[in-house]
Amino acid sequence: MAPVKNGRLLFNEVPTGYPEPGKTTVYDDSQTIDLESVPLNGGVLVKILVVSVDPYLRGKMRDSSVKSYSAAFVIGEPIFNFGVGVVLRSENPSVKAGDHLYGHYPFQHYVVLPNIDSFRVLKNEENLPWAAYVGVVGMPGQTAWVGWYEFAAPQKGDVVFVTAGSGPVGSFVIQLAKLHGHKVIASAGSEDKVEFIKKIGADVAFNYKTTSTWDVLEREGPVNIYWDNVGGETLDAALQHSAKGARFIECGMISQYNSAPYTVQNLMAIVRNELHLHGFIVGSHLPKYRDEFYREVPGKIARGEIQYIEDAKKGLEWAGHAILDVQQGRNHGKSVVIVSEE
Known part of the structure; x- marks a missing residue:
């Protein structure tokens, strides 16, 4: 297979006010990846399906010398947040092609994960939309x-x-x-x-x-x-x-x-x-509640006991706009970016 484009949303500069699409963040599609031959080195190749846009991302758009509870984004590198992806290839015995992983992803189309210890394999027995797993079930x-x-x-x-x-x-x-x-x-x-x-x-x-x-x-x-x-x-x-x-x-x-x-x-x-x-x-308290949460909440969503609405943008190139919308309160519901269809 010929290499394919691997578009990314890069952190370009520290904003002084609201983050500006095309200035604070820049969409770049110059990178390519060969999905069949890219080395995995014991890891997994994941196609990212959906990423989450949350208010706290603004705090990561700072100079790296400023300390906070979460790491700053790195100039010239993709921003990152929670997302769901599907495994395309695996050299890790704990997951196989077709499994869906929830965790922190760079904002790009494909990524090789050398280690998935911090990721969760989603069973999704309720057949919820994958975007729900970065929102009401995320x-x-x-x-x-x-x-x-x-x-x-x-x-x-x-x-x-x-x-x-x-x-x-x-x-x-x-x-x-x-x-x-x-x-x-x-x-x-x-x-x-x-x-x-x-x-x-x-x-x-x-x-x-x-x-x-x-x-x-x-x-x-x-x-x-x-x-x-x-x-x-x-x-x-x-x-x-x-x-x-x-x-x-x-x-x-x-x-x-x-x-x-x-x-x-x-x-x-x-x-x-x-x-x-x-x-x-x-994250400081989640280990105490994680199992209960995944045991209780997906079913409540499926039964309609907990309702939610979603503000979805299709295409990673629109992620910078989604970030600005959230900061200005223009989104209506959980802001997500649909990176790829399954």
């Missing part, structure tokens, strides 16, 4: 599951406030809270997103761009469980309208990823209301 779903069961400590009568409620994490949290019988307040950034969070069970759903979060919480609170995906002024409002002993689950702060830091005004509420603030990275 890291975002795991984030919701782990954060809720590790930190929420729900009690009868609790009021739950979820931000970025239409996103893959927030929408899952809303549905978990409703399954536990709680009143849920949820915010989103457009009217169609508000309609979605109403559909999945939010008791109070509002557009934070047109309705005051402060006023909603004043009327519908106080808040016992706050799931924070945005930080900034919304966190400030939640602090002021928190109940005694409330649990704050600090999952993300996308309002701060591309702009100047916001100075929180109501920090004294932490003392006054004896709040519990839990910042967490899902």
Whole structure:
């Protein structure tokens, strides 16, 4: 077989604000690969089917000298994130051609993986779309599951406030809270997103761009469980309208990823209301919950007990645009890039 193009999305430069397609990231299709003869050296050759676009990728677009909880992208190299691929050739006895692997992939069409210890072979007995395994049955779903069961400590009568409620994490949290019988307040950034969070069970759903979060919480609170995906002024409002002993689950702060830091005004509420603030990275707690998650969640999705929506772009060349859409909140549902059809 003649070599084929192996297109890649390269990290080109550190952005100063929003990441710009064609500038921050560049799609390059100059590399080729011979699928029949490329050496595997005991590894596997994988065709990447779908990759995930998540808010935290912006934090990896930094100078490598700046330390954080995850490694920075390398200038001139492909960006990487969770994805699903199908094995084309294998010299690893634990997998065979046709198996599907979930794990961290570079944003490119084909890759030789010398080691797959950190990858999971997906059985997919429920026959879910592979893209679901980077969303509701992937890291975002795991984030919701782990954060809720590790930190929420729900009690009868609790009021739950979820931000970025239409996103893959927030929408899952809303549905978990409703399954536990709680009143849920949820915010989103457009009217169609508000309609979605109403559909999945939010008791109070509002557009934070047109309705005051402060006023909603004043009327519908106080808040016992706050799931924070945005930080900034919304966190400030939640602090002021928190109940005694409330649990704050600090999952993300996308309002701060591309702009100047916001100075929180109501920090004294932490003392006054004896709040519990839990910042967490899902990978730190996932081993405790991984088996339960894969045992429970795919079936819930297949039975319609947990609903989700997806914002898919077809073609790796559009991944840079997907990254920008997520940072600006223009995606509706879990952002994925379909790299290849099976």
